[in-house]
Each structure stands twice: as C-alpha cells, then as structure tokens.
Amino acid sequence: MLERFGGCRWYASWRTVLPRLEYFAVPAALDETQVPAFLMRESFWVDHFNTEMAYHNKGNGNNMNLEKRHGGKIRFGGGLFVHTLDQLVPADEFYGTHPEYFSEIDGKRQNGYVQRCLSNPDVLRIVTERVKERIRKDPDAGLYSVSQNDAYKFCTCKDCNALAERYGGQSGLLIWFVNQVAEEVEKEFPNALIETLAYQYTRTPPSNIRPRHNVVPRLCTIECDFASPLDVSTLPDNRKFVQDIKGWSGLTDKLFIWDYTTNFQHYLGPFPNFGALQGNLKFFRDHHVIGVMEQGAYQGYHGEFAELRGWILAKLLWNPDQDMEALIDDFMKGYYGAAAPLVRKYFDELQSLVANPDIHFNIWFPPTVPWLTDDFLARATILWEEAEALVNDDPLLRYNVRKSSLPVYYARYKRLEANEKRDGEQFRSVAAELVRHFDETGPAEVGDRPIFIRESGNEEYYNWVKAASVPAP
Ligand SMILES: [Zn+2]
Known part of the structure; x- marks a missing residue:
C-alpha cells in the first residue's frame, strides 16, 4: 500500500524514499488479492538479508534476517541446508566399521568426500532416523534437505546400478531413496518438505518414478549462459537445462531453483545479465517452480549493480510479469536522482x-x-x-x-x-x-x-x- 499509493521505496538499506504527503489516499473500491509467483522468494544479495530490506521488498528466503513478526520466512531447518549426506552419515563415524555404506567406485568402497550407497537399507534407516531427530529439534522450518554431497563419486555397486537402471539414471536412484525418507517423515511431520538436489549427475529427470508430494527437487543453473533467458539461449548447456526442467515439471508440481545472478569470479566485473532475469523467472514460474534462490554477490556490498539487481529480483520474484523497463527506470530515478539518465545510458x-x-x-x-x-x-x-x-x-x-x-x-x-x-x-x-x-x-x-x-x-x-x-x- 505504501509503495503503490504512497510512493515509498526501499532501494537499499541506505536509500529509502518516503515522500512527505499531505494525505494518503487509496481508491475507495480497492479490493484485491495478490498471490506471489513463488512461495519462497530469496534475492540472495547481501543488502537483502537486512530485515527491513527483506520484508519491505516481500522477500522471505532462508538467509534473510526475518522473524515471525515480519511475516516469517521459508527456512531450511535442523541444520540441513544443502549437500547433507556427509552430515547424516559421517565418514568419521561409519567408514571404519561400515565401508559398505560408502560409494563403491572401480570395485572398491571409497573413504573421503564421496556419496553414500543409497541402495543399502542401513543407510536409508540411518538417514531417516537422523532426519526425524533433527526435525524434532527444529519442527517449525518448512524444508529439510536430504541431498547429495558436492561431488560426483556416486556409488556404482551392483544394487545401486540396478536401481539407477530401473529408474532412468542416478536421479531415479536418488528419488527412490529420498521418497522413502520423506514417506517416513510425513507420518510424524505431515507439513515438512524434504528438499533434494537435481544437480550435476542427478539433473536429468528420472523415469518410472516421481518425487513424492512432500519431496522438492532443486535444480541449479550453474552451467548456463546468462546473456539471454534460458529458453532463448542457443547454447547447448541451456538447451539441456530447459529440457531437464521440462522433464522434472512433468513429474512434480514442487520444484526449487538455485539460480546465479552475478559473476562469481569477479563480483566487481560488468555482468550484463538483465536481459535474462525476467525471462528466467517467467520460465521457472511456468514450470512448477515454487521457490527461487537468486544467488548474487552475497559476501559483500561491492557487487556490480548490486542494489539494482537485488531490488529488481525481489520485485520479479513477487510478480515476474511486471514491466521491467518501468522497474529499472523507477530504481534509477530513486537511487541515482539527477544522474539517472546517464546511468541508464551506460546501463543500456x-x-x-x-x-x-x-x-x-x-x-x-x-x-x-x-x-x-x-x-x-x-x-x-x-x-x-x-x-x-x-x-x-x-x-x-x-x-x-x-x-x-x-x-x-x-x-x-x-x-x-x-x-x-x-x-x-x-x-x-x-x-x-x-x-x-x-x-x-x-x-x-x-x-x-x-x-x-x-x-x-x-x-x-x-x-x-x-x-x-x-x-x-
Ligand atoms: Zn551402492
């Protein structure tokens, strides 16, 4: 209301616009319900972790400094955020006594940072018990991650291979495993969602199996081209991503996305991805994505066009159909004042x-x-x-x-x-x-x-x- 009818803006934690008005008026016949495009909206730029910035711009992501009185947020609980197999079945604890819990590669069970043998019933039992223990200690979060480690090194034992073959590849084996954890979790926690990754070797969608209704696969755009929207770019990596997300969206109505919106080697370098931002969010919205983390320069304030990008993403995460040009102009005028036309010229x-x-x-x-x-x-x-x-x-x-x-x-x-x-x-x-x-x-x-x-x-x-x-x- 303040933004739309009062002209209030929260462009950056140090740049808000709160006009002094003689009166504040809204249309008498105003009767409107808005439903955001995404359940979880995380403009993952450092200034948007700030409480006021987050809630004024309608963010509710895991890393935002928000409490219930601000409207809450969608949170990963129990310390289970990403790449959690290592935490749930630690090598220190188990490799010595149970090497069979760990990936078999080239005929040998591997120690170190590898995946776990998902076809092993004890691995399933341990993961299920530990996930439930963690949820009991932190039951109010919406999401708990049961996800592969950040490495390939998946198990190639006879049973894992057979399951992967039956379910269309490694993603099928993973979903088969996570579904069983989620089924047990649901008995005690009917509202908890179990998130997992569709990442690298598990990004291709499975066949003959689909994620349970309380399982949320998360796809990552890390290999993609950001000069144009995912579904416009001709780069083979993008074509493959588009194909994968279409496949997954045919199997579930709950997907998450980990998207990338800056240059991670050069936060300060020019990164002209504005032509991709809106198209990508529309594409996600149209393919059963319910949560997006737009990872940006989250470790410092110096990212290129950090304030502009963080703000635009927050707006589009609420409604990706907004007029992008109008949003950019709005920000430029409010944030750069009289310099806006020249900044816009540079930007264009x-x-x-x-x-x-x-x-x-x-x-x-x-x-x-x-x-x-x-x-x-x-x-x-x-x-x-x-x-x-x-x-x-x-x-x-x-x-x-x-x-x-x-x-x-x-x-x-x-x-x-x-x-x-x-x-x-x-x-x-x-x-x-x-x-x-x-x-x-x-x-x-x-x-x-x-x-x-x-x-x-x-x-x-x-x-x-x-x-x-x-x-x-
Ligand atoms: Zn195995």
Whole structure:
C-alpha cells in the first residue's frame, strides 16, 4: 500500500524514499488479492538479508534476517541446508566399521568426500532416523534437505546400478531413496518438505518414478549462459537445462531453483545479465517452480549493480510479469536522482554489448572477454564522471553513483593487467581510481569491509594499492 499509493521505496538499506504527503489516499473500491509467483522468494544479495530490506521488498528466503513478526520466512531447518549426506552419515563415524555404506567406485568402497550407497537399507534407516531427530529439534522450518554431497563419486555397486537402471539414471536412484525418507517423515511431520538436489549427475529427470508430494527437487543453473533467458539461449548447456526442467515439471508440481545472478569470479566485473532475469523467472514460474534462490554477490556490498539487481529480483520474484523497463527506470530515478539518465545510458550500452544472440557468458568470465571493449570502457568512464557531476551537491546520490562506477575501473584495471601494460601511467592512474572508489564506497556507510572477491580475498585489493603507488615514468 505504501509503495503503490504512497510512493515509498526501499532501494537499499541506505536509500529509502518516503515522500512527505499531505494525505494518503487509496481508491475507495480497492479490493484485491495478490498471490506471489513463488512461495519462497530469496534475492540472495547481501543488502537483502537486512530485515527491513527483506520484508519491505516481500522477500522471505532462508538467509534473510526475518522473524515471525515480519511475516516469517521459508527456512531450511535442523541444520540441513544443502549437500547433507556427509552430515547424516559421517565418514568419521561409519567408514571404519561400515565401508559398505560408502560409494563403491572401480570395485572398491571409497573413504573421503564421496556419496553414500543409497541402495543399502542401513543407510536409508540411518538417514531417516537422523532426519526425524533433527526435525524434532527444529519442527517449525518448512524444508529439510536430504541431498547429495558436492561431488560426483556416486556409488556404482551392483544394487545401486540396478536401481539407477530401473529408474532412468542416478536421479531415479536418488528419488527412490529420498521418497522413502520423506514417506517416513510425513507420518510424524505431515507439513515438512524434504528438499533434494537435481544437480550435476542427478539433473536429468528420472523415469518410472516421481518425487513424492512432500519431496522438492532443486535444480541449479550453474552451467548456463546468462546473456539471454534460458529458453532463448542457443547454447547447448541451456538447451539441456530447459529440457531437464521440462522433464522434472512433468513429474512434480514442487520444484526449487538455485539460480546465479552475478559473476562469481569477479563480483566487481560488468555482468550484463538483465536481459535474462525476467525471462528466467517467467520460465521457472511456468514450470512448477515454487521457490527461487537468486544467488548474487552475497559476501559483500561491492557487487556490480548490486542494489539494482537485488531490488529488481525481489520485485520479479513477487510478480515476474511486471514491466521491467518501468522497474529499472523507477530504481534509477530513486537511487541515482539527477544522474539517472546517464546511468541508464551506460546501463543500456552495456546490455547492448551482449545483444547478439551468438554471445554467451557464464558466471565466471574474465573482464578480458572480447565483447567488453576498451572503447566502451573509455566512453563509460566519461559517462560516469558526467553522471557524478550532476549529483555533486548530494552526498548520498554521489555515493551511489561512485559506488556503481567501480566495475568500469575494475574492468579497465584487469584488462591492463592482463595485457601486461603494468608499468604505464594509465595502469597506475586506473589503479588509483579503483582504490579511491573502493575505499570510499567501503565500510563507513555500509557495514564492515566485506570479502569482496571471494576467490582471491583481500590480496587483490593490495595489488591495486601497489599498482596505484608505482611512480609515473
Ligand atoms: Zn551402492
């Protein structure tokens, strides 16, 4: 009501718009029920874990800092979030006495981080008992995960192979196993949902078996192309994902998705995936997906267009049919003020770099990709400087503009670094701008200095500092 009729907005934890109005009016005949497109809506960007940001933008995901009085959330309980086979049947506890609980690979039962022998009745009994124990201790969560470890290394013993063959592959064996756990759980906890993964070697849907009504398979888009929506992209990985989700959606009306919405090697790198976000959410909605985790730069505040992406995703998770252009404009005006038209120009030009349907990108590409050109980045630098000049008298808007311009300096720096032009004045000055922008968009305003680039930690930052202080030749 406040958002729609009062013009209130929660763009970022440090940027809310609450207009002063003489009166607050709603249409007399207003009578409306909204049903969100997804039961679980998790814009998994760090600022959306914030309580106010989460509930004002209608999020209710597992990691959001929400309690019952905020409307609650959809939560994974009992410490069972993902890759839980290792927790439920620990190697330390069982391998010594029962190697037969563990994957047989090349004729030998394996120790270490492997899957479990799902056809073994004792494994089923142990998992079932332990899942129920954990639910008893934490019965109010909606979901409990019984899922494969984050590795291939599945069991190839005679019985596992026979079940996999009967049920159309490894996903069939897994569903056969998880269904039995879920059946037992339901007797004591009729509302608990058992989540499992359809991931890597289990992503292809099974045959001759379907997930029970209290089992929720979760598919992950980790291999996909994000230059265009999943069902539009011509990349074989995307075609395969589309085929898999269609298959699963024919077997169940409850799917979850773990989706990826940033560059996980370069949180600060330009990542023009806005052409994919809405199409993907519509596609999920149309294929029996009831929960989506949109994983973004969740470890720090410096992700590229983090506030825009986090906010847009929150909006689309409620209703993916909204006018995307209007949403982007709304955010730009509210978050960048007078600088909005120039930021929008940069944004549009960046998106247009990947408009060619032959261009694909995954979630790890380096800023040295050919479509991100030096010419574009040079123009972009000027655009951001001009944008900044328009909001110089407003510290908060200026902060937002300078923070959002970081990716341009980051991409320029990484390209110069890769080209081994490391001794030049240009390299030094780009590094200096990068450090300056990063430092001022850092901890004072938005919390502790984050781990901003996961793979390299803060070492990357000190490289910038070193490069910035190299004297000019
Ligand atoms: Zn086995």
